[in-house]
Amino acid sequence: MSDIALEPGSFRDRTARVFYHDGKIFRGLNDTALKEWQALSATGFYSRFTTSGGIIPTEQRALSSIPFSPSDPPWAAVLEHEKLPFVSYPYEWSFEMLRDAALLQLDLVIAALEEGIGLKDASAYNLQWKGASPVFVDVASFYKRTEGEPWVGYRQFCQMFLYPLLVQAYRDVPFQPWMRGNIDGMDAEVCLNMLSGRDYLRGGVLAHVYLQAKAQKAYNSTTRDVRADLSKAGFDKRIIKANAVRLRALIAGLEWKPKQSTWSDYLKCGHYDASDAAQKRDFVGDVAASRAWNLAWDIGCNVGVFSRIIAQRATSVVAMDLDYQAIDKLYLALKAEGVTNILPLILNVTDPSPNLGWRNLERKRITERGQPDLVLALALIHHVVIGGNIPMAEFVQWLRDLGGELVIEFVTRQDPMVVTLLRNKDDHYADYDEQVFERELASRFTIAKRQPLGSGTRIMYHARPISTSAS
Amino acid sequence: MKNASLLLVLYFVWVSETQVDAYLDPGSGSMLVQLLLGGVAGAAVIMKLGWERFRDMFRSSKTKEPETKPHE
Numbered sequence: 001m002s003d004i005a006l007e008p009g010s011f012r013d014r015t016a017r018v019f020y021h022d023g024k025i026f027r028g029l030n031d032t033a034l035k036e037w038q039a040l041s042a043t044g045f046y047s048r049f050t051t052s053g054g055i056i057p058t059e060q061r062a063l064s065s066i067p068f069s070p071s072d073p074p075w076a077a078v079l080e081h082e083k084l085p086f087v088s089y090p091y092e093w094s095f096e097m098l099r100d101a102a103l104l105q106l107d108l109v110i111a112a113l114e115e116g117i118g119l120k121d122a123s124a125y126n127l128q129w130k131g132a133s134p135v136f137v138d139v140a141s142f143y144k145r146t147e148g149e150p151w152v153g154y155r156q157f158c159q160m161f162l163y164p165l166l167v168q169a170y171r172d173v174p175f176q177p178w179m180r181g182n183i184d185g186m187d188a189e190v191c192l193n194m195l196s197g198r199d200y201l202r203g204g205v206l207a208h209v210y211l212q213a214k215a216q217k218a219y220n221s222t223t224r225d226v227r228a229d230l231s232k233a234g235f236d237k238r239i240i241k242a243n244a245v246r247l248r249a250l251i252a253g254l255e256w257k258p259k260q261s262t263w264s265d266y267l268k269c270g271h272y273d274a275s276d277a278a279q280k281r282d283f284v285g286d287v288a289a290s291r292a293w294n295l296a297w298d299i300g301c302n303v304g305v306f307s308r309i310i311a312q313r314a315t316s317v318v319a320m321d322l323d324y325q326a327i328d329k330l331y332l333a334l335k336a337e338g339v340t341n342i343l344p345l346i347l348n349v350t351d352p353s354p355n356l357g358w359r360n361l362e363r364k365r366i367t368e369r370g371q372p373d374l375v376l377a378l379a380l381i382h383h384v385v386i387g388g389n390i391p392m393a394e395f396v397q398w399l400r401d402l403g404g405e406l407v408i409e410f411v412t413r414q415d416p417m418v419v420t421l422l423r424n425k426d427d428h429y430a431d432y433d434e435q436v437f438e439r440e441l442a443s444r445f446t447i448a449k450r451q452p453l454g455s456g457t458r459i460m461y462h463a464r465p466i467s468t469s470a471s
Numbered sequence: 472m473k474n475a476s477l478l479l480v481l482y483f484v485w486v487s488e489t490q491v492d493a494y495l496d497p498g499s500g501s502m503l504v505q506l507l508l509g510g511v512a513g514a515a516v517i518m519k520l521g522w523e524r525f526r527d528m529f530r531s532s533k534t535k536e537p538e539t540k541p542h543e
Contacts, residue, residue, distance in 0.1 A: 150502045150505050158501075208508070211504050212504045215501070215503055219499045234519055235505075239505060239508075239512045240505070242509045242510035243510075243513075247508075
């Protein structure tokens with residue numbers, strides 16, 4: 001029996017497919033894709049981008065090194081890709097992250113064009129992250145273009161990068177729910193409907209949004225072969241380059257000016273007693289130093305103070321928060337500092353990223369993308385149980401199901417934040433109680449350390465999961 | 472030149488807006504828009520196609536013409 005697992009989300013391009021074997025990630029290529037790979041790997045831009053981290057390091061492997069079974073597709077060649085610490089999707093990225101991913105996509109289009117290579121698509125899912133650096137992973141997107149062809153991925157680029165960025169920059173509408181709601185991104189028509197009349201005068205709207213929406217509509221029942229017509233008329237690569245260069249300038253110049261966010265000034269606003277903050281840092285620092293960690297999650301990371309502490313001892317950290325602006329700030333800071341092992345992501349723990357797409361297997365839920373061996377849940381539980389109405393026992397069970405050790409902060413009912421959360425609600429949170437919490441925690445974890453903070457309203461716990469027969 | 476072509480195309484798009492909304496061709500409209508965004512090289516192709524032809528491409532669901540060679 002073959003122990004090769006096909007990636008269920010890799011099926012759109014029939015010339016190549018991602019599969020897993022022996023904990024490694026491979027891409028099978030058919031004859032066509034093999035020729036394209038040979039052309040790509042001989043180019044200068046491919047070497048440059050691979051060296052600088054813009055394209056995933058990839059090596060061709062002998063077909064005989066993989067124990068294919070007769071039921072596996074008859075690949076002409078196999079590539080092995082460097083494995084990334086954590087897979088993420090555009091609906092988990094902040095504005096600045098999608099912007100940088102878009103700029104990398106355009107840089108690749110422009111650089112490839114100079115060497116006669118095109119990109120057959122422009123999906124945002126072709127980009128992933130190494131810490132705070134975007135990396136292009138779908139090397140099978142590149143193909144040797146014939147002169148006269150338009151930019152095949154232009155429309156998809158608009159749907160997956162440009163329109164989401166425009167609505168957030170011009171309308172302050174977060175793109176993440178739209179991207180999560182539609183695997184193909186945002187249609188021109190939808191984008192247009194979201195913009196106001198005065199936005200028509202702003203960069204990119206008239207041509208990329210309005211004209212494209214109308215042209216698509218007007219052209220829907222043509223019998224003409226536009227591609228052939230354009231090729232005959234001499235469509236050349238200078239057209240693509242001019243468009244891509246202008247798109248690059250447009251996207252680089254976009255600004256998202258959000259209204260004040262809930263959390264990004266949380267630490268600055270003094271919700272924490274200064275001595276509490278120092279004690280918390282020490283507590284997390286001690287756990288971090290207790291052993292080496294492979295993958296740590298910091299859920300409700302805010303601006304990443306504790307993610308950074310953990311990152312000193314963890315191979316990689318995924319820093320998650322539901323606040324768009326906090327993640328944007330964290331991303332920009334990590335990028336400026338050159339931190340390579342913290343990936344900031346937007347995630348609402350009470351509504352985490354689900355399985356999506358074809359057969360609900362194309363995009364994986366957050367908990368299926370790598371098991372953390374350490375989970376931080378600091379100043380989070382009151383938001384989940386009281387703010388999010390999640391029963392205490394279910395939340396603790398969810399944390400247990402993640403499988404890793406846990407550092408959790410319990411915020412007591414006397415804490416000003418809890419008082420604020422309860423102010424306008426009927427208090428039906430009998431389970432929001434220190435004793436209940438400790439009981440639920442102790443039934444699933446061994447409490448290794450418990451430390452009340454100086455303020456007296458917060459308690460830190462370090463807990464190790466109790467093995468069950470199932471795990 | 473660029474602005475003039477943009478205005479003309481806008482005009483023809485407006486004219487053709489009343490057409491029936493059927494299955495969306497995934498890129499024909501987008502391919503034509505690329506010409507407008509392609510600077511001087513794009514404008515040259517528009518000229519080569521000829522204004523009438525370019526306009527017809529946007530209105531093609533109404534006016535089915537026999538294939539004609541691009542103006543040389």
